[in-house]
Amino acid sequence: MTRFFTAPRLTALFSLLAFLASPVSLHAKEPATTGSDGRAAQPVRGIAMHGEPKYPRGFSHFGYVNPEAPKGGTLKMAVVANGFDSFNPFDIRGVAAAGIGNYLYDTLLEASADEPFSMYGLIAESLETPEDRSYVVFNLRPAARFQDGEPITAEDVKFSFETLTTKGHPFYRNYYAGVSSVTIENPHRIRFDFHQSSNRELPLILGQMPILPAHYWKDREFGKNGLTPPVGSGAYRIGSFEAGRSVVYERLDDYWAKDLAVRKGRFNFDRIRYDYYTDDTVALEAFKAGNFDFRVESSAKNWATAYTGDKFDNGLIITEAIEHHRPTGxxxxxxxxxxxxxxxxxxxxxxxxxxxxxxxxxxxxxxxxxxxxxxxxxxxxxxxxxxxxxxxxxxxxxxxxxxxxxxxxxxxxxxxxxxxxxxxxxxxxxxxxxxxxxxxxxxxxxxxxxxxxxxxxxxxxxxxxxxxxxxxxxxxxxxxxxxxxxxxxxxxxxxxxxxxxxxxxxxxxxxxxxxxxxxxxxxxxxxxxxxxxxxxxxxxxxxxxxxxxxxxxxxxxxxxxxxxxxxxxxxxxxxxxxxxxxLAKDRVAYWNHLKHPDTTPKNGTDLDNWWAEP
CATH class of the missing domain: 3.10.105.10 (Dipeptide-binding Protein; Domain 3)
Known part of the structure; x- marks a missing residue:
């Protein structure tokens, strides 16, 4: 498993798929399908790589979020790099803007951060895969929408798969190499068949696939949109930007998935702004001056010597070494x-x-x-x-x-x-x-x-x-x-x-x-x-x-x-x-108007669960 957009969020043995997740009911007419063993695959709300998922059917929210977290405010972040020249995070050409993949695009399923590898329905209301995992069917939510209001359909899922594996970063070709065919069964139902049934991870990692709008790219060449803001499928759209220097993401008030269990208590900031710095020392001083709100410290020397002064003594800036249990690689x-x-x-x-x-x-x-x-x-x-x-x-x-x-x-x-x-x-x-x-x-x-x-x-x-x-x-x-x-x-x-x-x-x-x-x-x-x-x-x-x-x-x-x-x-x-x-800890510093849940998942710090104090 890998996680496409969230690093360092900071990516099965014949297990029966547990019934779980979203409060939305199953489609009334979802047909059962069969695997190579002839057994019917039943629609389920989530899937674990091995064994059963942690969260039961009808769960209201992940255990590591605050479902009552207030919405609002701006999260200001810094990036130490020489700018960006692209709003396409899936192409090997160019340097994509920070946050673009994470905030602009949703996926079929959503990963849980407190399990080894379990996925729950997001764009897909449910999935079907047999015990041998020789294929997977995704049943899409009829309510799922792109940011321009167009519905997300099986045609968009197929387009996303074909585009990423033929025109996207070479990573996708290898990651999805086990897929043998893609079949649209109806506008909200799509099936992926696999070359072999021994690749038990494929149903889950297909759920990680970001969904792109086929209608938007119909008359555009993928990979050459440059700094033209694209239409996404996620909770945020690009609000404003200064080429190579800053980008602001704005949360959609009418985001279709905001009340789903996998989204409760997450994506709480109205705006997320990234400013680019060419020097980390300058960025650190800018943080202490209040120019941005949150910093992950990678330098042991800085952590030991630089986080001192009145703002730290009086609690305006908080430092924490938050323990995590993810592999450090x-x-x-x-x-x-x-x-x-x-x-x-x-x-x-x-x-x-x-x-x-x-x-x-x-x-x-x-x-x-x-x-x-x-x-x-x-x-x-x-x-x-x-x-x-x-x-x-x-x-x-x-x-x-x-x-x-x-x-x-x-x-x-x-x-x-x-x-x-x-x-x-x-x-x-x-x-x-x-x-x-x-x-x-x-x-x-x-x-x-x-x-x-x-x-x-x-x-x-x-x-x-x-x-x-x-x-x-x-x-x-x-x-x-x-x-x-x-x-x-x-x-x-x-x-x-x-x-x-x-x-x-x-x-x-x-x-x-x-x-x-x-x-x-x-x-x-x-x-x-x-x-x-x-x-x-x-x-x-x-x-x-x-x-x-x-x-x-x-x-x-x-x-x-x-x-x-x-x-x-x-x-x-x-x-x-x-x-x-x-280091099995995340060294973070943040201004005290930022708040985070009491529980940290095993994967560690995740700003998408934080919020701004009103």
Whole structure:
């Protein structure tokens, strides 16, 4: 699973689909359909990836919202970037305005933030899928409307699917690759059939699909609307904007879904404004001056030193470290293994020994972080120790193709704790580089056979990250490795990353509590040469390909956990990143007119549940 618009919102085993959700009654004439096993699929109001959804039929609102939250006010936000040039978040070209996908477009189903992966009806009043999940039918609400008043029909759903998978970001092609056909059965009923019934996530992730108006795009070329405000299907429309500098979203008073259970207590601000800043230091000072209302703090130094003064002492500005229980994923220095310099895993492993996390955490981060040692950190999906039980059974199938270390040595990130500290780590790095055919000549690390020096570039767009990169660069210099650090603006960075035009980048790879089809986008060999894919490291490994398929096909939660741990372990031993750190809290600061519910869902802070005090 992935979540298209809400990051960091901040994306089944033969389970019977539970009856739940919205207070609106089922259509009287919804026909039952059958799966490959001949059993009828009954209309239901929601679906869980494994087991049954948490919320019962007729629930009034999610448990982590305030259903009585007042509507009104303006939420002012800041974006640190070099502007935007598009109102199309689904196209690979251009830089889309902040918030455009989240606020302008609704989806067929709505995810619950306090479950691993459950979806409830939004545009779709109900869905039908058999026990084998070989297809799904969505029954649309007759009341569903676009922002121009036109009804949302099955034709719009089909148009959205075909447009996103043929003209949209390459991500959609991979995400929905399991769909074999789309059939409109009537204006409010649409069916998706699948190539195979083992991809149990497909009914849910189709529910995540944003719905676009076919009538609006009929005479327009998708991807070339630029800064022409489009017609959406969500709770907000574009109210005003200044090209590249600011955009304001206005809540629709007549939003058709405002009284649905999945919308109660959410989207409470009348207006949401984003202003763009090119420098984070300037943005922080603007926040403290009251120019915007809410800030997520990513800098440990700022969190420790910058949130002080009268406004904090007298409660005008509130700071909170809000605990969450979502997987933190992997952040790290990502090797682009498409480049010859990083094609040997021994070289990649050697370079991990030059990163001194302990020094960095103490001297730069005030000891706030924990070292990351899993792609699924902060969850039961993370591998640890040596493989055993079911995870070992899975890996044994590929033993001849895997490094024996996977079975005999627990994965451990290098540490500089102890007497020898970094010195011993650099010795280990030197040994690994020698085993990969490198040696020191005239103070430079070169390949013994070709004489080619070991050198590369680290690409950045955040100047504040230089203080982390430069000590790493200096440690690599002690190994005779020449490293250059290139700082570019955010737009250039986005384009270079899309085209894999880098040696090493600092990148976060987010994960959900229910990994699935998005894993293809991260690790599958089919995405290596697809510009815009999120296979940043260029992973191309037949074992990884098979493990990704196994994760997608997991029949129940326990099997999903074991298959994901196996994938995690193989990726870790591939040394595709130099792991960084994580924090299981959201560090937020906000002006005291903002309020939030008493309950925080497992996924953490979600501003769409907040409101402004009248």
């Amino acid at each position: 992997m952040q790290g220095f990502v090797f682009n293994t498409r480049k010859e310099v990083f094609s040997d895993p021994r070289v990649r492993e050697a370079l991990t020994y030059a990163f001194d996390f302990e020094w960095t955490n103490k001297n730069l981060f005030y000891g706030q972080y924990t070292r990351t040692d899993s792609y699924f950190e902060n969850s039961e999906l993370a591998s640890s120790g040596l493989p055993s039980g079911r995870e070992l059974e899975i890996l044994e199938q590929y033993r001849e193709q895997l490094d024996e270390d996977i079975f005999t040595k627990p994965f451990e990130v290098p540490s500089t704790e102890g007497k020898q500290g970094l010195r011993q780590n650099l010795r280990t790095a030197m040994e690994l580089l020698r085993s990969a055919g490198y040696e020191i000549r005239n103070g430079k690390m070169v390949h013994a056979a070709t004489g080619k020096p070991l050198e590369f570039e680290i690409l950045l767009f955040q100047k504040t990250f230089e203080r982390v990169v430069l000590p790493f660069k200096n440690n690599l210099g002690r190994l005779g490795i020449d490293v250059s650090v290139r700082l570019v603006d955010s737009n250039q960075y986005i384009q270079r990353v899309r085209e894999f035009d880098y040696d090493m980048i600092t990148q976060g790879i987010g994960q959900s509590d229910s990994p699935g089809n998005e894993q293809r986008e991260y690790w599958h060999s089919s995405t290596v040469d697809v510009n815009g894919s999120r296979n940043y490291a260029g992973v191309s490994d037949p074992v990884v390909d098979e493990l990704v398929s196994l994760v997608i096909q997991a029949p129940d939660r326990e099997e999903l956990v074991q298959r994901t741990r196996a994938l995690d372990r193989v990726l870790l031993h591939g040394h595709y990143v130099v792991p960084h750190w994580h």
